[in-house]
Amino acid sequence: MTSATLTIDLGAVVRNWQALARLSEGETGAVVKANGYGLGAPVVGRALQRAGVRSFFVATAGEGVTLRAAIGQGSDIYVFSGHMDGDTKALREAGLTPLLNSVDQMLRHAEGLPGAPFGIQLDTGMNRLGMEPAEWSALRDIALAQGPSLIMSHLACADEPGHAMNRHQLSEFHAMTNGLDVPRSLAATGGALMGPEFHFDMTRPGVGLYGGFPFVDAEPVVTLDLPVIQVRDVQQGETVGYANGWTAPRDARIATVSGGYADGLIRAMGSHATLYAGDVPCPVVGRVSMDLITADVTDLGGDPSHLQLLGRHQSVDTVADAAGTIGYEILTQLGLRYERVFTE
Amino acid sequence: MTSATLTIDLGAVVRNWQALARLSEGETGAVVKANGYGLGAPVVGRALQRAGVRSFFVATAGEGVTLRAAIGQGSDIYVFSGHMDGDTKALREAGLTPLLNSVDQMLRHAEGLPGAPFGIQLDTGMNRLGMEPAEWSALRDIALAQGPSLIMSHLACADEPGHAMNRHQLSEFHAMTNGLDVPRSLAATGGALMGPEFHFDMTRPGVGLYGGFPFVDAEPVVTLDLPVIQVRDVQQGETVGYANGWTAPRDARIATVSGGYADGLIRAMGSHATLYAGDVPCPVVGRVSMDLITADVTDLGGDPSHLQLLGRHQSVDTVADAAGTIGYEILTQLGLRYERVFTE
Secondary structure, three states: OOOOEEEEEHHHHHHHHHHHHOOOOOEEOEEOHHHHHOOOHHHHHHHHHHHOOOEEEEOOHHHHHHHHHHHOOOOEEEEOOOOOOOOHHHHHHHOOEEEEOOHHHHHHHHHHOOOOOOEEEEOOOOOOOOEOHHHHHHHHHHHHHOOOOOEEOOOOOOOOOOOHHHHHHHHHHHHHHOOOOOOEEOOOHHHHHOOHHHOOOEEOOOHHHHOOOOOOOOOOOEEEEEEEEEEEEEOOOOEEOHHHOEEOOOOEEEEEEEOOHHHOOOHHHHHHOEEEEOOEEEEEEOOOOOOEEEEEOHHHOOOOOEEEEEOOOOOHHHHHHHHOOOHHHHHHOOOOOOEEEEEO | OOOOEEEEEHHHHHHHHHHHHOOOOOEEOEEOHHHHHOOOHHHHHHHHHHHOOOEEEEOOHHHHHHHHHHHOOOOEEEEOOOOOOOOHHHHHHHOOEEEEOOHHHHHHHHHHOOOOOOEEEEOOOOOOOOEOHHHHHHHHHHHHHOOOOOEEOOOOOOOOOOOHHHHHHHHHHHHHHOOOOOOEEOOOHHHHHOOHHHOOOEEOOOHHHHOOOOOOOOOOOEEEEEEEEEEEEEOOOOEEOHHHOEEOOOOEEEEEEEOOHHHOOOHHHHHHOEEEEOOEEEEEEOOOOOOEEEEEOHHHOOOOOEEEEEEOOEOHHHHHHHHOOOHHHHHHOOOOOOEEEEEO
16 A cells, blocks of 8 residues: 555444434434545535435535535535625536525625525624624515525534533524524534534534544544555664654654645644554654654564554544644545545 | 635746756756645646756655656656555556665565666655665665666755754765765755755755745745635624634624635634735634634725735745744645636
8 A cells, every 4th residue: 555545434424424313303414515524525425415415515616516516416505605706607507505694695696696595694693604683684584585495503612512602692593583484504513412402493413424523422434544654773862853853762663654744644743643553552753744754663563564543543533632623623634645445 | 706716826936946956056856745735736847847847756656646647758756755565556657766765665666667767765864764874785786786866865954954963964875875876865945055065966945946944035936815705893792703712802893714724724823823905914813713714804994805814924934833833734735625826
């Protein structure tokens, strides 16, 4: 094996979706933005469609075009960034449903694609995307007359179920949408786990499908095996890597693997990270460089052909801790030099 | 404009290469690994080939195959990871030159591709890739008899010219290669800037071509403009983004732009980062999320259509400082959702 191998368990993605779908009585969509959280939106999208997903969510019209080409007709593809300047042609040709975020977007949509499907994104306190209460009050009668297919909002603190912001946003969402005859969605993965109050007509999990926090009962989805290029003896006191980043405290055997920050193995993880040879942890030594990582394999008793970063012993969230970030970033940065192998 | 635009000045890449080439009397190659440091190896490779580059360097055989398809025949493509298990077919079909790192690789090459070109990578102290002095002593007569086209090593501390490691590695490289009738290369960008002693027969700049440290006189190569999705008023005391990451200290106007950590805008930069509207700095507020960043545009006096992250006011190295990393990582993580526009 010459390149690193990212193995993606599509069966686990589907089972994670099914597990999250069982939590609510309404529809369960699937968020496949950022190229399916780094795993490959076309393949993941097709697997989820076969499993019964009928509503997909992407970040941009460009992502929607790619997904539509992969999954064909028959499912809705919602676009979180709505109808931006320049999007009209892509939205029309790929049959995408923009989630309109503002009066400007509503006007653009009405003018550019009259009668075409759309949803509404409301801001309930995150102040990032969506119409403000006042804007929505002014616009809602006009918007409702055109038949939106979905009204949604997004929780800012759903990874912390006890955070007061969750109930505040829930209350705002009720205030802005109660009594309207339009399907509603508030919950992504975190909201789906917080219980029926947050479910409304559709939940739309993202990170949970891919095995990440806050869905702690998720099946792991990815394994990442990095091939060893060479293994060398390093004497006590010798240094390894850029800026002499590590000094051997004893005579050691050091493996250099193919994979580095250009592959999304975040440089900040450095020597906080661990690779595994089977069940044996091999500490990363020295800096993560652009294409290479060095690890201490002294205690193995033999030279490994590969070392594993993600898999049975380490989840995306464990690796995220080593890098001082969150599992979402580890997933979405998974690199394109990896050979992606999909299993069911 | 619906997606962010990454503008890549190929003329600047070429002029940076020419400026580095003028520093040495020998050949000057070009490192285009990691997809041309994130900019697009095929386009960058063709521009550099037109400018006169005849020796390219990539990290893996897979990258070499992609580059060969782009630039055609007539230039050498060296592969830093050498001849790994499984590489033989790709090396042969794309006419790549592996830089052999070990006895194992030498045997694999002699067996799999007898008579095919190769180079030798020596370890002079970085302990990451390349043959150790003892290994090289045992192998060199056999290796030399097969006519390597290049012998090279890599400096661990070339970004710090005063570091004692540089002279140590120089001395080791002399000891391992003096008197051999084979072209030699020790210097990447940092080494090229350290003067003739480090140049040998070929320098092989990478990051300097793309405008990054340590080539402080480089022309900037990239600009990154993020489109604004919407702009909203936020009252003093309201919060913005995930985990209520920012609280408005005054009534403010907040722009949400398309672009986030899934596009390589490293999450760690958070509110240390600044976007620009023309010449006016707009501080990032709250967390960098997967697809979106929020910035304070209160002082602009009007709503911007785009905000700039990389360009006249901020280099890759400035942004790297905000993220606690190095310019190399900012470059190589530049995302694939950007529209890449190449100018000359």
